[in-house]
Amino acid sequence: MKLMGISFAEFPSCPLLLCIALALCFNQVSSTTNETDKLALLAFKVGITRDPFGVLNSWNNSIGFCQWHGITCGQRHRRVTVLNLSSQELSGLISPHIGNFSFLREMRLQNNSLDHEIPPQVDNNSLVGKIPKNILGCLDLFALSISYNELTGKIPRELGSLPKLQKVNLNFNNLSGSIPFSIGNLSSLAQLSLAWNNLGGSIPQVLGHRTNLQVISLTKNRFSGKIPSSLFNLSLLISFEVSLNQIQGTLPASMGLKLPNLEKFSVHGNQLEGLIPPSISNCTKLVPSLENLYNLSKFRISDNQLGSRKPEDLSFLCSLTNSTKLHAVDIGLNKFGGVLPKCLGNLSSTLNFFYAFRSQIYGEIPEEIGNLVNLELLVLGFNQFSGVIPSNLGNLQNLVILQLSHSNLRGTIPSSLGNLTKLIQVHLQGNNFHGQIPSHLSNCRSLILLDLSYNNLSGAIPPQLFSLSSLAISLSLSDNHLTGALPIEVGNLRALTMLDISNNLLVGEIPSSLGDCSSLAILGMQGNFFHKSIPQSIRSLKGIEELDLSHNNLSGQIPEFLAVFRFLKRLNLSYNKFEGMLPCE
Numbered sequence: 001m002k003l004m005g006i007s008f009a010e011f012p013s014c015p016l017l018l019c020i021a022l023a024l025c026f027n028q029v030s031s032t033t034n035e036t037d038k039l040a041l042l043a044f045k046v047g048i049t050r051d052p053f054g055v056l057n058s059w060n061n062s063i064g065f066c067q068w069h070g071i072t073c074g075q076r077h078r079r080v081t082v083l084n085l086s087s088q089e090l091s092g093l094i095s096p097h098i099g100n101f102s103f104l105r106e107m108r109l110q111n112n113s114l115d116h117e118i119p120p121q122v123d124n125n126s127l128v129g130k131i132p133k134n135i136l137g138c139l140d141l142f143a144l145s146i147s148y149n150e151l152t153g154k155i156p157r158e159l160g161s162l163p164k165l166q167k168v169n170l171n172f173n174n175l176s177g178s179i180p181f182s183i184g185n186l187s188s189l190a191q192l193s194l195a196w197n198n199l200g201g202s203i204p205q206v207l208g209h210r211t212n213l214q215v216i217s218l219t220k221n222r223f224s225g226k227i228p229s230s231l232f233n234l235s236l237l238i239s240f241e242v243s244l245n246q247i248q249g250t251l252p253a254s255m256g257l258k259l260p261n262l263e264k265f266s267v268h269g270n271q272l273e274g275l276i277p278p279s280i281s282n283c284t285k286l287v288p289s290l291e292n293l294y295n296l297s298k299f300r301i302s303d304n305q306l307g308s309r310k311p312e313d314l315s316f317l318c319s320l321t322n323s324t325k326l327h328a329v330d331i332g333l334n335k336f337g338g339v340l341p342k343c344l345g346n347l348s349s350t351l352n353f354f355y356a357f358r359s360q361i362y363g364e365i366p367e368e369i370g371n372l373v374n375l376e377l378l379v380l381g382f383n384q385f386s387g388v389i390p391s392n393l394g395n396l397q398n399l400v401i402l403q404l405s406h407s408n409l410r411g412t413i414p415s416s417l418g419n420l421t422k423l424i425q426v427h428l429q430g431n432n433f434h435g436q437i438p439s440h441l442s443n444c445r446s447l448i449l450l451d452l453s454y455n456n457l458s459g460a461i462p463p464q465l466f467s468l469s470s471l472a473i474s475l476s477l478s479d480n481h482l483t484g485a486l487p488i489e490v491g492n493l494r495a496l497t498m499l500d501i502s503n504n505l506l507v508g509e510i511p512s513s514l515g516d517c518s519s520l521a522i523l524g525m526q527g528n529f530f531h532k533s534i535p536q537s538i539r540s541l542k543g544i545e546e547l548d549l550s551h552n553n554l555s556g557q558i559p560e561f562l563a564v565f566r567f568l569k570r571l572n573l574s575y576n577k578f579e580g581m582l583p584c585e
């Protein structure tokens with residue numbers, strides 16, 4: 001979808017004082033006639049390379065331009081005041097002559113209707129080129145919105161000459177260069193949205209002097225340097241988003257003191273360091289001693305260097321308990337140490353997403369987590385948790401992804417996990433779980449991935465597990481102490497792509513039903529005690545790419561059909577008791 005909307009200020013176009021101040025402007029207004037408007041419209045038409053509905057056909061000499069499609073003229077002066085060509089699938093360049101409409105107050109070109117199906121000639125369905133400097137001519141421009149186009153080049157310095165400009169929205173273009181310092185002259189500026197461009201340099205300190213600013217959105221650019229402390233003086237700020245840049249330094253200790261209206265605060269994907277300043281709790285609508293942030297819905301600070309590996313690092317979570325609209329907490333990929341505080345259970349029951357991946361959190365997962373009944377994603381992997389999985393995790397009936405891998409969790413896998421029938425992915429690998437695999441897991445009828453590898457699980461693999469025909473991505477039970485035979489029910493896993501039962505203590509024959517797992521691409525059975533021959537049914541695994549049967553007691557001939565597996569990239573049959581010839585192919 002390509003959007004374009006440029007709205008200009010209400011009539012009259014050019015206040016006298018400003019016109020006198022700006023020679024160009026004075027020149028333009030005093031000397032223009034309705035002929036100027038007509039020429040500018042025709043110039044605009046020339047820039048349009050695609051007009052599938054033919055809306056610009058009416059722009060010809062047979063009628064006056066005030067009757068042309070999409071044009072509105074002023075009653076008295078008969079000059080163009082509105083140009084509205086929204087949703088017409090136009091493409092082409094924005095004519096620089098657009099600045100010649102002295103009386104224009106509104107231009108609408110947004111939503112050129114390609115949002116459902118982007119045709120192959122997508123390149124031609126967008127307005128490209130630079131922001132014409134003329135656009136910033138003698139107009140009482142109050143809003144400039146050219147988001148979702150393919151504008152390139154720099155933000156013109158002239159932008160700073162529009163004293164009434166309140167709203168700048170240039171999101172989703174390919175603008176480069178830096179934010180012009182002239183922006184500091186925009187005394188009415190309330191919104192600066194420059195997200196998803198190629199802008200760089202530092203965030204200008206002068207922005208902090210624009211005391212009307214409510215929205216600063218600089219997400220996904222290449223801004224570097226520190227966040228100027230002056231920005232934290234902007235008491236009207238509602239939304240502050242600078243994620244996915246290269247910003248460094250620390251958040252200033254006093255940052256929260258003057259931001260009582262902050263609702264959105266997003267800094268993830270930068271190189272920030274240090275602690276989240278406790279003062280942020282004074283942002284009463286929002287976040288780490290954040291007790292007054294009643295309206296906060298998403299708290300995302302992942303992928304930074306926050307935290308100091310200290311026990312109290314995560315105490316700030318307690319101050320989020322008054323944020324009754326909280327949906328997402330994302331603190332992963334940081335340096336938080338310490339334990340997850342029990343107050344986690346007091347977070348809003350609206351919480352859907354709790355993500356604390358790859359930090360250095362230790363201690364037990366608090367039992368209270370079971371209160372967060374709307375949790376859908378619980379991602380705590382790659383930490384140093386100890387203790388057991390709290391049994392009341394089984395209360396989290398809405399859980400879809402449970403990721404607790406690579407920690408020091410122990411105890412048994414609670415059978416209450418079988419109550420979580422919406423589970424799609426379960427990652428418990430790389431812990432110290434012992435005991436049997438609970439057969440109740442077979443109640444999780446939506447499971448597509450189950451990874452229990454690298455634990456100390458023992459006992460037989462419950463046959464019920466293989467009734468989970470939903471399993472499509474992987475079933476990994478490797479590197480445990482599982483015993484007994486591979487149940488013949490394994491043949492139910494017709495959608496499964498990867499089965500890894502390697503490095504256990506499994507015995508018996510390879511069940512011929514394994515041949516029914518027709519989607520298998522990776523099959524790892526090495527490091528067990530399977531014996532007798534490879535069943536002929538294995539021939540049906542036509543999509544197999546990796547097959548490892550090494551380190552078993554298999555015997556008999558190496559089957560000929562291995563030679564016809566077209567996708568086979570890796571085959572390991574070593575350390576067995578095979579005899580006879582290798583298949584010649």
Ligand SMILES: *[C@@H]1O[C@H](CO)[C@@H](O)[C@H](O)[C@H]1NC(C)=O
Binds near residue numbers: 028036043097
């Ligand atoms: C727009 O104004 C500029 C400067 O006043 C002039 O050079 C140009 O020819 C005008 N464009 C049209 C299409 O009249």
Ligand SMILES: *[C@@H]1O[C@H](CO)[C@@H](O)[C@H](O)[C@H]1NC(C)=O
Binds near residue numbers: 063
């Ligand atoms: C010129 O505009 C008129 C009025 O909209 C239209 O009927 C006519 O077809 C147009 N002429 C051409 C050559 O497009």
Ligand SMILES: *[C@@H]1O[C@H](CO)[C@@H](O)[C@H](O)[C@H]1NC(C)=O
Binds near residue numbers: 035066
């Ligand atoms: C432009 O102005 C001239 C003279 O002021 C007038 O005769 C003409 O009708 C106007 N054209 C339009 C399209 O309004």
Ligand SMILES: *[C@@H]1O[C@H](CO)[C@@H](O)[C@H](O)[C@H]1NC(C)=O
Binds near residue numbers: 084085086108
């Ligand atoms: C702009 O034009 C479209 C269709 O051509 C119309 O639906 C819309 O109401 C117009 N908008 C304004 C503000 O005139």
Ligand SMILES: *[C@@H]1O[C@H](CO)[C@@H](O)[C@H](O)[C@H]1NC(C)=O
Binds near residue numbers: 087111
């Ligand atoms: C965009 O245009 C389509 C059809 O032209 C319309 O259905 C839709 O409501 C428009 N969306 C906006 C945001 O204007």
Ligand SMILES: *[C@@H]1O[C@H](CO)[C@@H](O)[C@H](O)[C@H]1NC(C)=O
Binds near residue numbers: 049120121123124
């Ligand atoms: C874009 O339009 C130009 C000129 O109309 C044409 O030559 C080119 O092939 C088009 N590109 C695509 C991708 O359709």
Ligand SMILES: *[C@@H]1O[C@H](CO)[C@@H](O)[C@H](O)[C@H]1NC(C)=O
Binds near residue numbers: 152174176
């Ligand atoms: C954006 O501009 C850069 C150069 O400034 C260019 O390398 C890149 O291909 C452009 N991206 C798009 C999507 O046009």
Ligand SMILES: *[C@@H]1O[C@H](CO)[C@@H](O)[C@H](O)[C@H]1NC(C)=O
Binds near residue numbers: 160181182183184185
């Ligand atoms: C800001 O405005 C003043 C006076 O209007 C001007 O002298 C100055 O150059 C402008 N600053 C920038 C950075 O444009």
Ligand SMILES: *[C@@H]1O[C@H](CO)[C@@H](O)[C@H](O)[C@H]1NC(C)=O
Binds near residue numbers: 229230231
């Ligand atoms: C913040 O504003 C106060 C006055 O309200 C001023 O004294 C201080 O210098 C400003 N801080 C920054 C970093 O701009």
Ligand SMILES: *[C@@H]1O[C@H](CO)[C@@H](O)[C@H](O)[C@H]1NC(C)=O
Binds near residue numbers: 279281282289
């Ligand atoms: C919040 O602001 C008040 C007054 O400005 C201050 O006394 C208090 O210490 C601040 N709280 C925090 C946690 O910084």
Ligand SMILES: *[C@@H]1O[C@H](CO)[C@@H](O)[C@H](O)[C@H]1NC(C)=O
Binds near residue numbers: 290292318321
């Ligand atoms: C929640 O808000 C109440 C009332 O403003 C306050 O007394 C309490 O300390 C806050 N709780 C937390 C945990 O911050």
Ligand SMILES: *[C@@H]1O[C@H](CO)[C@@H](O)[C@H](O)[C@H]1NC(C)=O
Binds near residue numbers: 416418419
């Ligand atoms: C959850 O699972 C446990 C153990 O399987 C069972 O005793 C309990 O009744 C289940 N609770 C609910 C709410 O289904």
